[in-house]
Structures are given as C-alpha cells and as structure tokens.
Amino acid sequence: MATVIDGKAVAQTIRSEIADEVQLLSQKYxxxxxxxxxxxxxxxxxxxxxxxxxxxxxxxxxxxxxxxxxxxxxxxxxxxxxxxxxxxxxxxxxxxxxxxxxxxxxxxxxxxxxLEKDVDGFHPLNIGKLAMKGRDPLFLPCTPKACLELLQRSGVTIKGKKAVVVGRSNIVGLPASLLLLKADATVTIVHSHTSQPESIIREADIVIAAAGQPKMIKGSWIKPGAAIIDVGTNAVDDSTRKSGYRLVGDVDFEEASKTAGWITPVPGGVGPMTVTMLLKNTLEGAKCYIEQNN
Ligand SMILES: Nc1nc(=O)c2c([nH]1)NC[C@@H]1CN(c3ccc(C(=O)N[C@@H](CCC(=O)O)C(=O)O)cc3)C=[N+]21
Structure with a gap:
C-alpha cells in the first residue's frame, strides 16, 4: 500500500512558517x-x-x-x-x-x-528562464513548485529517475516537466496525441498527472513503488452531496494506491500546496522589495 502524501498537513506546516516570517517583517519594518x-x-x-x-x-x-x-x-x-x-x-x-x-x-x-511581482510565474520571460539550463526565473509557477515540494518532502529522489508528466498545459504540465528536468530527472511528456500512454506511464518512477481527465490513469498503469502526484481537480456529479458534485483526480486513487509507493489524494493533495506556494512566493517578493527599500 502506498504512503498517502498529506498535502493539507504539509501546507499547514509551511503556512505557519510563512506566518512567522510575516510577523518578523512587520516587527522589523x-x-x-x-x-x-x-x-x-x-x-x-x-x-x-x-x-x-x-x-x-x-x-x-x-x-x-x-x-x-x-x-x-x-x-x-x-x-x-x-x-x-x-x-x-x-x-x-x-x-x-x-x-x-x-x-x-x-x-x-x-x-x-x-517581473518582480509575477508570483504566479506565468510571465513569458519567467517561463523562458525556467526552460533554460543554468537560468532561473524570479518565481516558480505555484502548482509545479507544489508538486516538487511534495516529492522532496516525502523523501522521493528525483535525480536520475524516469518521470512522466501527463498533460502539457502552460500552467502545469509544461512547467512541471521543465522543473523535473532541472532536478535531473529523465522526463517524458504524455498528451492527447500520444499513442499507448499506459505503456509509457508503466515505466515511470514518478508520475505527475495533469490532464484534467477524471480517473484516466488506472491502477494497472502504475509501476510498483512509483510516486504519483495527482494535479487533477475534476468536478463530477454526485447527488449524495449537498453541493451536487465531488472532486476527483486524474488518477484512480483506489486502484493506484495499491501499487504505488507514494500517492497524493484529491482533494487534500496538490491543491492546498498550490495556494501555499503562492503565499510563499508573495512573501519572498515582499522580503526582496522591503529589504531593498529600507
Ligand atoms: N492565475 C492563476 N493561478 C492559479 O494558481 C490558478 C489559476 N489561475 N486558475 C485555476 C487554477 C486552479 N488552482 C487551484 C488552486 C487550489 C486548489 C485547491 O486548494 N483545491 C482543494 C479543494 C478545494 C475544494 O474543495 O474545492 C484540494 O485539492 O484539496 C485547486 C486548484 C489554481 N489555479
């Protein structure tokens, strides 16, 4: 059985560290x-x-x-x-x-x-820098940063591993691939025109699923012991809920958690960490600005 990565708990820990730093800034400046x-x-x-x-x-x-x-x-x-x-x-x-x-x-x-205020990391120049070897953007995009932070804090080695990213959007799939590449993984991107994605995903030590397709990735597609980061937040109809819907990931969690080494749940995985990375980027931007102008 996989270790379930508790994104909500990790996010809470980082948020309290950020709150402390905010306090310090406030006292000092x-x-x-x-x-x-x-x-x-x-x-x-x-x-x-x-x-x-x-x-x-x-x-x-x-x-x-x-x-x-x-x-x-x-x-x-x-x-x-x-x-x-x-x-x-x-x-x-x-x-x-x-x-x-x-x-x-x-x-x-x-x-x-x-550029100094681009805490989402979506400015084309920041994305360009993310793509270049030996260069770094001022801010990393929040969701990809959240994915890597969750892997690193769970003790998953990235260097030299086979990583597969499912999806190639500008805000998640593409930048997540670039970040994994910078972290020395061997990266493959699977997308809507890839034939037999399951055979590629089966080779992966690390999977970042960002396709926006509910439960697309089946348990039988998972390499035993792999680390699975599920970025999907798909709303599916659920008449038993007051809201009328529930959130499901791109991965069939029930199945995949039997084979994987690590897996993030939806909700409670990448989502809360994404918001936390945004707050962290804002803190870093503020520290830079306030310290320079005092
Ligand atoms: N400029 C921009 N920046 C973004 O970062 C951005 C955006 N646009 N557009 C939309 C996506 C989506 N996104 C999420 C943030 C938090 C959760 C999140 O916290 N989800 C909770 C569940 C929340 C619920 O229950 O509804 C969870 O997964 O546990 C999900 C998705 C940020 N995005």
Missing part, C-alpha cells in the same frame, strides 16, 4: 506582504479558488488587494489595472486568475505584470 488577486467575471470555480487565496492571505497576515472586474471589461482596462498594481508599493505580488474571458488575450495581460 512595519510592513507586511501584499498580494493583489484579480478576478474577471463570475465563473464559479474561479470564484471559489480566488476565495481560498484571499482567505489564506488573511490567515497569514498578508494584505490582499481584491480587484473584481466585470466579465465585459476591456483588455485595455484590465491592463490599466495591472499597471496600477505594478506601481503600488504595498503590492508585492499580482495574480490574475485564469482563465480570462475569450475577448481578452491572456498572454498580453500576463506580459504586463511586472
């Missing part, structure tokens, strides 16, 4: 980190994620600057808001919740975020 959380429109999932981020800020003593814009906001107006946040000395991190409405060019908006 009379300043606390600030995170701007920008949301456009009223997608239910986005509102729920943004709510979690703002609540986590409050719990840790981080100032959150809430910017709520209507669905129809123009790209120019959104960029103007980003520029104002770039210029605000109390804002050390800026997060623009994705996805944005179709009439807005995401890359254009993300490019306008000041």
């Amino acid at each position: 009379g300043k606390v980190p600030g995170l701007a959380v920008v949301i456009v429109g009223h997608r239910k999932d986005s509102q729920s994620y943004v709510g979690m981020k703002r609540k986590a800020c409050a719990e840790l003593g981080i100032n959150s600057f809430d910017v709520d814009l209507p669905e129809q906001v123009s790209q120019a107006e959104l960029i103007k808001q980003v520029h104002e946040l770039n210029a605000n000395p109390d804002v050390h991190g800026i997060l623009v919740q994705l996805p944005l409405p179709k009439h807005i060019n995401e890359e254009k908006v993300l490019t306008e975020i000041s």
Whole structure:
C-alpha cells in the first residue's frame, strides 16, 4: 500500500512558517506582504479558488488587494489595472486568475505584470528562464513548485529517475516537466496525441498527472513503488452531496494506491500546496522589495 502524501498537513506546516516570517517583517519594518488577486467575471470555480487565496492571505497576515472586474471589461482596462498594481508599493505580488474571458488575450495581460511581482510565474520571460539550463526565473509557477515540494518532502529522489508528466498545459504540465528536468530527472511528456500512454506511464518512477481527465490513469498503469502526484481537480456529479458534485483526480486513487509507493489524494493533495506556494512566493517578493527599500 502506498504512503498517502498529506498535502493539507504539509501546507499547514509551511503556512505557519510563512506566518512567522510575516510577523518578523512587520516587527522589523512595519510592513507586511501584499498580494493583489484579480478576478474577471463570475465563473464559479474561479470564484471559489480566488476565495481560498484571499482567505489564506488573511490567515497569514498578508494584505490582499481584491480587484473584481466585470466579465465585459476591456483588455485595455484590465491592463490599466495591472499597471496600477505594478506601481503600488504595498503590492508585492499580482495574480490574475485564469482563465480570462475569450475577448481578452491572456498572454498580453500576463506580459504586463511586472517581473518582480509575477508570483504566479506565468510571465513569458519567467517561463523562458525556467526552460533554460543554468537560468532561473524570479518565481516558480505555484502548482509545479507544489508538486516538487511534495516529492522532496516525502523523501522521493528525483535525480536520475524516469518521470512522466501527463498533460502539457502552460500552467502545469509544461512547467512541471521543465522543473523535473532541472532536478535531473529523465522526463517524458504524455498528451492527447500520444499513442499507448499506459505503456509509457508503466515505466515511470514518478508520475505527475495533469490532464484534467477524471480517473484516466488506472491502477494497472502504475509501476510498483512509483510516486504519483495527482494535479487533477475534476468536478463530477454526485447527488449524495449537498453541493451536487465531488472532486476527483486524474488518477484512480483506489486502484493506484495499491501499487504505488507514494500517492497524493484529491482533494487534500496538490491543491492546498498550490495556494501555499503562492503565499510563499508573495512573501519572498515582499522580503526582496522591503529589504531593498529600507
Ligand atoms: N492565475 C492563476 N493561478 C492559479 O494558481 C490558478 C489559476 N489561475 N486558475 C485555476 C487554477 C486552479 N488552482 C487551484 C488552486 C487550489 C486548489 C485547491 O486548494 N483545491 C482543494 C479543494 C478545494 C475544494 O474543495 O474545492 C484540494 O485539492 O484539496 C485547486 C486548484 C489554481 N489555479
């Protein structure tokens, strides 16, 4: 039976370390980190994620600057808001919740975020640096960073191992592959055009599942002893719940946990760590800024 990696517990430990550091900054400089959380429109999932981020800020003593814009906001107006946040000395991190409405060019908006405040690590320049050997971005993207942090804290060796990433999105699959590569794994990316993904996944010592397909990865696809990090947060209908749905991962947890060495649950695995990495990036950005300007 696999060791279940308790992301919620690890996240809690790191959050209390962050809270202590926030306290120290406040005592030493009379300043606390600030995170701007920008949301456009009223997608239910986005509102729920943004709510979690703002609540986590409050719990840790981080100032959150809430910017709520209507669905129809123009790209120019959104960029103007980003520029104002770039210029605000109390804002050390800026997060623009994705996805944005179709009439807005995401890359254009993300490019306008000041590099020093790009706590999501989504600025094309930061992603470019992530891809280059011997270079590092100012901030690592939160979900990939969460995945590696969970592996490292669980004592899983990455160097020299075969790692398979399922999915190639800009915000998870691709940057997670680059991070594993930087950590000296041999990395294979499996995606929607890969033939017989199961035969590739079966070879993997480490699997990062970020395909957005509920229970796509079966127990029989798992190499005995492998470390499985499940990034999937798929809402599936469940009439026994008050909400009407429940979250399931990209991995069939019941089956896979019989064979794997380590596995993250959904919920309670990568999700809480993603939010924690965002807070950690904000703290680092604030420390850098406050120490330079005092
Ligand atoms: N600019 C931007 N940055 C992001 O980091 C970003 C984004 N846009 N768009 C959407 C995705 C998704 N995402 C999650 C964050 C926390 C949980 C999380 O905490 N999930 C809980 C469950 C929460 C629940 O019960 O609903 C868990 O897995 O235990 C999940 C998903 C961040 N994203």
